[in-house]
Amino acid sequence: MLNGGLEAVQALVDDHTDNHPDLKRDMEYLTSIKGVGTAVGNTMLAVLRGNHFRSAEPVAAWLGGCRMKSAPEVQYGEGQGCQNVAPRRGAKLYIATMVAAKHNPHLKAFYDRLVLAGKAKRSALGSVMRKLVHICFGVLMKQQRYDENYAVAA
Template identity: 40%
Template sequence: MEFHCGIDVGKHKLQACLIWIKGKRRNKSVANTPAGRRTLYQWLERQLQGRLDTLQAILEPTAHYHEALAEELVELGVRVATPNPKQVKKFAEGLGFESKADRQDAFVLARMGESRELAAYTPPAPEVKALRALLARLEAVEKDAQRESNRLEHALTAQAPQDVIDSIRNSLAFLEAERRRLERMIDEHIDRHPPLKGDRELLESIRGISAKSSREMLSIIHRHPFDRAKQVASYVGVHPKVFESGTSKELPPCMSKMGSGRVRAKLYMAAVSAIQHNPDVRAFYQRLRSRGKAKMAALGAAMRKLVHICFGVIKNQTPYTPQIA
């Protein structure tokens, strides 16, 4: 018998709900600290009489606060699942829950694990985890630089004192230097690890995939044990969302947007470039346009095709070769 434990993860607290025999629930709340997590593991062992291998723990990914918990549970022999937050939200609505509360959210996660097959979580390799952290830091610096650039534009328009303008420019210069430094660190980190280096070269053999988009796709594909290209497309949110019920049938399919908006933004720019320089993507885009597809719908499909190509070159360990001359 497999038991299911939903764990609502917060910055400071973990709320667990263990679905027991005949649907009975047992709840436990602990601090999200090393000591608190040890208390949770000991409680689970007592409930299951030491049989942690019979447990599936379902965690909703919450920034980075769930990562230590997920990795420690896997080490203890627990099967861990980390479903997409949007899927969790829709499942909760299906159960009739519209408000959010820690105990309720933990129960929803447990019920989700009980009622459907969820993909098992696999902890990323240390070098992949480090790459993800470096990319997250680069994103933060780029956002800070954009904010300072907006402030500079406002200061110039408002004719702010020169000291204010100089301060903003100094901050922008620092952030630009830090951005370049982080990009060098990321490239050096990838070069130090042959699997990452080789796969980046494969990704950059695809016309339209730049250094920036290759880093993102490299991190995503190495971080999750995808079996098919459709799974990658679903993860980044570029797969089509089809309406097939009631009057919704009249609505055209649209992009699901279930993944990271930042990754999709880079894929958007990659698709724009690929339509110009990649013969396969260009032919695909033009074929959709000739059938009456709107420009943005065809561009979204081109993004999805690029994701499929990215997965294909890494899975087959073969550089990209255009099928159309």
């Protein structure tokens, strides 16, 4: 019964996204990032389009696990972590981060560089997660697909 209800809700979400050109286009932008599939894309659309974030830093803090010095959009004091703010969203993002750290060339290089520099693997994954959130925020704000060759062109 629970699985049938979950599938019905997912079908409604998919129909809603397909019937709204802006959401459909935003989903295409998000899923152009290696490591971001439809489940994480739906979550990121809900987070990024359902809230008014001015930059990617408060998004990363709101999703959990990312410390920041201050964020007016997040109701926390100076320097406090936001580890348990949104555990379900953070868990989806963590799984996507593990996939991206293996298959996305930019994030894999970033992860490898951090581990070689002596950072613990879980800590390095947290940094990759933060970077993945920044990439998701960037593709939606610039309204363009993720360009794997951007770093080479820049």
